[in-house]
Amino acid sequence: xxxxxxxxxxxxxxxxxxxLFAEGKNIKSYPLKLVxxxxxxxxxxxxxxxxxxxKKLVKTAxxxxxxxxxxxxxxxxxxxxxxxxxxxxYAFMFIHISREEMTYEKLDRxxxxxxxxxxxxx
RNA sequence: UAAGCAGGCCGCCUUAUCGCUCUGACAUUUUUCAGGGAGGAAAGUCCGGACACCACAGGGCAGCAUAGUGGGUAACGCCCACCGGUCGUGAGAUCAGGACAAGUGCAACAGAAAGAAUGUACAGGUUAAGCUGUAGUGAAACCAGGUAAACUCUAUGCGGUGCAAUGCCAUGUAAACCGGCAUCUAAGGAUUGCUCGUUCGUUGCCGGAGGGUAGGCAGCUAAAAAUUAGUGGCAACGCUAAUUUCAGAUAAAUGAUAAGGAAUCCGAUCAAUUAUCGGAUGACAGAAUCCGGCUUACAGGCCUGCUUUUUAU
Numbered sequence: 001x002x003x004x005x006x007x008x009x010x011x012x013x014x015x016x017x018x019x020l021f022a023e024g025k026n027i028k029s030y031p032l033k034l035v036x037x038x039x040x041x042x043x044x045x046x047x048x049x050x051x052x053x054x055k056k057l058v059k060t061a062x063x064x065x066x067x068x069x070x071x072x073x074x075x076x077x078x079x080x081x082x083x084x085x086x087x088x089x090y091a092f093m094f095i096h097i098s099r100e101e102m103t104y105e106k107l108d109r110x111x112x113x114x115x116x117x118x119x120x121x122x
Numbered sequence: 123u124a125a126g127c128a129g130g131c132c133g134c135c136u137u138a139u140c141g142c143u144c145u146g147a148c149a150u151u152u153u154u155c156a157g158g159g160a161g162g163a164a165a166g167u168c169c170g171g172a173c174a175c176c177a178c179a180g181g182g183c184a185g186c187a188u189a190g191u192g193g194g195u196a197a198c199g200c201c202c203a204c205c206g207g208u209c210g211u212g213a214g215a216u217c218a219g220g221a222c223a224a225g226u227g228c229a230a231c232a233g234a235a236a237g238a239a240u241g242u243a244c245a246g247g248u249u250a251a252g253c254u255g256u257a258g259u260g261a262a263a264c265c266a267g268g269u270a271a272a273c274u275c276u277a278u279g280c281g282g283u284g285c286a287a288u289g290c291c292a293u294g295u296a297a298a299c300c301g302g303c304a305u306c307u308a309a310g311g312a313u314u315g316c317u318c319g320u321u322c323g324u325u326g327c328c329g330g331a332g333g334g335u336a337g338g339c340a341g342c343u344a345a346a347a348a349u350u351a352g353u354g355g356c357a358a359c360g361c362u363a364a365u366u367u368c369a370g371a372u373a374a375a376u377g378a379u380a381a382g383g384a385a386u387c388c389g390a391u392c393a394a395u396u397a398u399c400g401g402a403u404g405a406c407a408g409a410a411u412c413c414g415g416c417u418u419a420c421a422g423g424c425c426u427g428c429u430u431u432u433u434a435u
Contacts, residue, residue: 010373050373061165062407069142069377076141077378093373104378 009049020091029113031098037091049092057099067096070104074111081115
């Protein structure tokens with residue numbers, strides 16, 4: 001099982017991100033929220049994923065960095081839930097919607113829930 | 123030993139598995155291997171530079187900063203030494219520490235009065251007069267009074283914008299740029315606070331080429347570099363030699379999990395030091411062009427020098 005999370009799988013394009021926030025659909029499972037959108041003309045079926053922590057909720061850069069790292073780690077461990085039987089490309093953005101830093105277990109549970117419900121929708 | 127003063131340092135460690143980023147090698151698609159990968163403040167963005175672009179024809183005014191003397195430095199509002207004031211028994215701490223003999227302003231309480239004002243009492247004195255002296259209030263009463271983190275003056279320095287600077291490539295095309303021709307003579311633009319002065323000038327056509335867009339590359343990390351030794355200097359710091367190469371991301375790389383060890387605290391066992399067992403804790407905080415400082419935040423720990431009073435040796 002491929003658990004890597006390299007550059008090609010990350011969400012980099014600013015245009016795509018703007019479009020994502022403008023038109024994307026939500027799935028919520030506290031303390032995480034997923035915004036996603038299908039990518040129109042992609043060659044391979046793949047996921048472009050980013051993580052985000054609002055500055056309003058978490059003040060210091062150290063805490064934001066740590067939360068983002070944990071979110072990436074949790075996604076990396078669980079992405080097999082959706083990536084194996086993917087028909088087209090999607091852009092993902094995970095947003096941390098809590099004021100406090102969560103434990104690894106909580107984030108893990110929340111991530112699994114989100115990915116399963118995403119799988120049911122498509 | 124106690125209380126205290128000054129300065130410096132560290133900022134948990136090791137291993138395994140999975141993963142991120144940069145560089146190099148094989149390869150040139152994937153994969154694999156080797157090596158590097160946050161801080162003392164990376165922070166606040168408060169000073170000073172390097173570097174880049176814009177403007178350069180200069181003068182005047184305004185504005186801002188600094189303020190004992192000497193030194194250090196690329197430079198500074200930083201640092202060091204000395205002198206002086208204030209505080210402390212002391213080690214030491216602290217000070218915008220130039221000028222009130224240019225002008226203007228301000229001064230609680232007391233006092234007649236804090237500056238064109240002369241009251242009261244006594245003495246002197248006169249044609250006359252606060253004209254002279256003393257008393258009284260106050261820190262200060264004509265004395266070249268005090269006060270400049272009061273205006274001000276003096277001396278010195280200061281062009282502006284900042285790596286989202288700037289250059290190149292790609293995409294791509296309208297209003298902005300340059301040259302030529304015709305036309306117009308007034309508004310306006312530039313000179314990056316203002317002004318004098320200087321300078322450019324409107325519209326149409328043709329040609330060249332440029333502007334905007336965080337897409338990519340360069341700028342981008344080898345330097346006022348670090349370590350060690352010697353040497354000059356009271357010191358800040360300089361010089362010489364040897365060795366080393368030590369982050370370069372861009373929705374933004376250093377993480378996650380597990381095990382073990384060290385430190386501190388709490389509880390239990392023990393008469394007690396020690397020891398054993400169990401549990402908890404690890405701060406402030408994340409490079410974004412790069413340096414030198416300043417300021418602010420910081421769990422816990424270590425080291426060095428010195429002071430004071432008493433005790434012990």
